[in-house]
Amino acid sequence: MIKETLLEASAGTKASLDSCTPRRSTALLVLTGLWLIIFFAALFTPPLLDDADATHASAARHMALSGDLVTLRVNGIRYLEKAPLPYWLGALSFRLFGFNSFAAHLPQAIGVLLLALLGYYWAYRAFNARAAFYTGLATLTTVGVFLFTRYYIPEVLLSLFLAIALSCLLRSLNATTTQQSTDTRASFSPAVYAYTMWTALALAVLTKGLVALVFFFGAAIVYLALSGEYKNWRSLKPFTGILLFLVIAAPWHILAGLRNTGGMNGHGFFWFYFINEHVLRFLGRRYPKDYNKLPGYLFWSLHLVWLFPWSLFCGTLCRQAYLAFQRYRASNPAPVDETRTFYWQPYAVVVVGLILQNAFKIPYIFTLFLALILFLLHGLRRRQSNSPSGTPLLRVNTLAQRSTLLLSIFASLVLVFFSLSTNQEYYTFPAYLSMILLLAVALAHAEQTYSTDSGSRRWITVGHATFTVLGVAIAITLLYGLWTSRHLPIVPDIGDLLAHRGVGDYTLSMSGIFDLTGPSFAALRLPATLAAIAFLIGPAIAWFLRSQRRHLAASVAVALTATAFFIAAHIAFARFAPMLSSKSFADTIQQLEADHSISRENKVILFGDQSYGSSITFYLGRQVYLVNGRASSMLFGGTFPDAPPVFLTSEDLLTIWGKGERKLLFVPLEKRDTVDQLLGNHKVLLFESSGKALFTDRPLDYPSRTP
Template sequence: MDDVDATQAQIARTMLETGDWVTPRLNGIVYLEKAPLKYWLIALSFAVFGVHDWAARLPIGLGILALGWLTLRMGTWAFGARAGFYAGLVLATSIGLFLFTRILIVDVLLALSVALALWAYLRALDPQEAHPRRWSALMAVSLAAGFLFKGFIGLVFPLAAMGLYALATGQWRQRNFWQRWRPVTTTCLVLSLTLPWFVAATLRNPPYVDFTLTSEPGQYRGFFWFFVFNEHVLRFLGRRYPRDYNTVPRLWFWLSHLVWFFPWSLFLPGVARLRLTRRPATRAEQMTLLAVVWIGFVMVFFSFSTTQEYYSLPIYPAVAVLLGAALTQEGRFQAVGRWLASGVAALAALAAGALLVVNWNTPTPGDIAQALAKSPDVYAVYTLSLGHMGDLTVRSFAYLRVPLALATVAFLVGAVGVHLARGRRAWLAIAGMLTLLLVAARLAMVAFDPYLGSYPLAKALVTAQRTHPGRVVVDNQYYAFSSVFFYANVKGALLLNGRTTNLEYGSHAPGAPDVFLDDDTFAKVWRGPERTYLLVEDVHLPRIEKLVGVETLHQIATSGGKFLLCNQPKVQEEPHLSTQRNLRKVLP
């Protein structure tokens, strides 16, 4: 897809092609905001399997499988085999995990590193554990991986949870705690795995001598200031530069987990029945206490910071383990939870069925973009991960008949199955419902693909460039057509008014390529003798028409409310935009 998804894949591809594994780059511009381990894994996947979209997704996919297995093992170690199985089942069918791993964001790999570090911490402290040094070493490797995935947050989350656990239990006073945890050895191992990249990135992108916590447009202070202060300190304080992100309301950030874990979240009252004590004597008590401080610290941390919907992914394994343990218990809360799950699923089936009936005979010309309500306030809406959900209209569900029908069946399976089933059969009915529901969601994403991505335009550009080579201009920021850069392997494209968001800082670095155009320069380029291709969204097309004249805009392809235009006609040219609009007025 466009935006972050293809951007991350293209950065990894550039690393592989240039051989520079230290400094990420995008369209030739240094991109310093993220740690590199995810890029390294994707680049290695490209090296082995070739540059494909599925190869880019492979590290994330394997990370999800590893996280599911780890959650199962943690639950089994602490609460028994049945609880471990349920914990893995809860995580594997989590709506949140599905939604936030459709794009190449690193947070699920961060969740894996955090969970592995914390479980290794418990195992290293377990007096019955025969090999505490191995678990201590694994903890150190996981901490280092967390830093290389997400920066300092990969260290802060697990270390804070460990510290709170040690304070709550009083173990920090015991001598064997330090002998088993091995803080000196752990620190040395973490530093040996993380410092080489950090030092190399600092030296290759020299820091500015003034380390104040402010920045102004046009200033470039190197890697150290940007990565340490801007991306961590200022982002936490909501003062990061540039301000190209949004934050969800705090209440929604907390309550949304009822949705991300639905309908398993209806059984959360059972977690209150688990024994929580400051003097844990059993593995179950140890895991319960650690999971509580783990979840609590992450959620409180983001309650004082900027938040996106997926920032809480690191707590998913802990939530799943606690729910898995709760599902093995018997009690009134389970009966109430099953009744609620069945009732909500029945209501959801009615709603999905109603949308299906309403749109049964609704025509579906073109793609789904024709029926969506795109918001003009791009920075306020689409800077949230699920911002495009607000574009849905009743008519747009006509393009989603198949996934809507499957979702209706899924909710019916859940409503009837949970109502009739008892005990563990009810959990299998819920898992069946969620499996069908997530398959329906995947099919819906296929229908959304022309709107969220630009693969058809990339294909058309490759075909056009094969016979009529020319330079490429992208209107607005790089992210608007990032999938074109990936699929067409576009290098050095010109960005019209694109010196913004995450490319702005790197654009001021010494030796940065001059790839940015303003309106006046673009008008000269477009009217010049060299063949030029332009990628533009429909909402910005009127501005382009006013700038260069509609008679100069020759359409090559259109998809999902986006256009590929050229300043010169093809041999067998399609009508230019003004002619097409006149045809639309008279043709059915």
């Protein structure tokens, strides 16, 4: 008897779905248009933001100007914790388009487009045109993808290279076993896919570091073991492929190690990059400890937000997985006389996990995940006991089955890894495409069986009902804010009107929302109106179209609702620029110099960590001094013997204040009280915005020209 697998849910839906789905050329045109509207149009505003955004852009700027493609530097200080590829791309973009926000974020935006197109292409080959179209739509209209590409961070590029490597892994194996597969459209030889896989993996390492190897090889090893395709390991070209990988990835690591020695406690690049930034970061012992860890319940539940609105259809995915498991059990019954002595072992793991959690602070999710793995492996082995020797644990015959298995393993690995490690919300970005693709396939299949399967119909209805209720609730909230602020004037600097509640110490990506007040809401009338209309109308239209069996139109309506919301969100994001960016302070300094109100021979000083005003450093394009700023990203690099003398103490500031060349002091909101106590009335206010201030130590040379 031929055994079914757990992965049959998507089989047989291709022909009927393709007949009413946009042709490939039309689908690609729609996806490109959406990308232009959502991502490309957003490249011009707002300016680079303080903290990571402008810090990373400054590193790329240094590369573009110095030509040093090995050692990253920020404000003249070695910046050794990051892999170089995103900064190489940023430096190239700066050389082509100038030093601005558009050039800084262009590589990320292109990465989003390529990720959507790769998802479309993968789903098109493995599943059907409808699932492919939905994969592209969801990639471009998912909250997490939109939100976490507003900043200069490498996650989207890492996701792209890892997805290419995973796709090529399947293609190289599939091309080898075409005669046993229903997919016979291998375009190139297995060697081409294998070497592309190793190349993409090397680029992933140059994008984010060794974590790329953990994700790829972790998923690949489990996949090969379960599918039995480890027998085709030669098609992956491991020996020559590893050599190609090293040729691409090793030179930068070697040069960076050789050029960056003699830092703190004699440590250099190798210790800081490999041990501190990889091993100790995972264990939560990185120096300095400036990263948070989300609580477990928040870490997992937030993925419903990051994948919104398509996470509304996760019920269809869970149902299809359950039905597939039931089919697998029915077609692969366990032997009647098999002993059940193994059953106690997963429970023992759970008990031991409780002890380890209390004694050694080992995350309990790890033990639960291990117990689940034991259950699954035991179930698979029981049902394999009557099979011939060498039969794989899971029989995956089609590219659809292979893709489902590999994507499920990969997404699970990424999520579990960062549930154990220190994390930020966007760290699980590499799992988004896998989850989006599986959701798209589940939605396409549920649409196919909508009329015949009450379960599929029920879960789709639940998704639309939830979307509609949320839409109405959001719209009412926004309309209430609009009504209460209807008589209030619009203040350009919204930061002056925010509450500054500091929810989550602003480590959460949407913490600024909690700072909104009635007066500040007046500045958001346009985006709030657009969002209210989108959420009030869009979900209802999508639900109505679904009830009329117009499935494609209903799903497109969901995507268009998200698109309208993202446009409104970007407008609001730009309105927050005075609070999130300090570019206006750099503009003020440059204007004062141009007007000769101050001499160009001045010293710009930032009070506190450079991240408070990193956009000033970028837009001024020159070195600034830091008071009590030998911290976070400046700490390790500042210990090298050739580090420029940019670090000052509060006592140093008092000593030089009012003497020598003019001093310009930028003070973030968090340090205003400290500076007031330190300098008292011995300072002149030049500019103020969103609670941040620019002081100088003497009157202007030409006061009448004060901006």
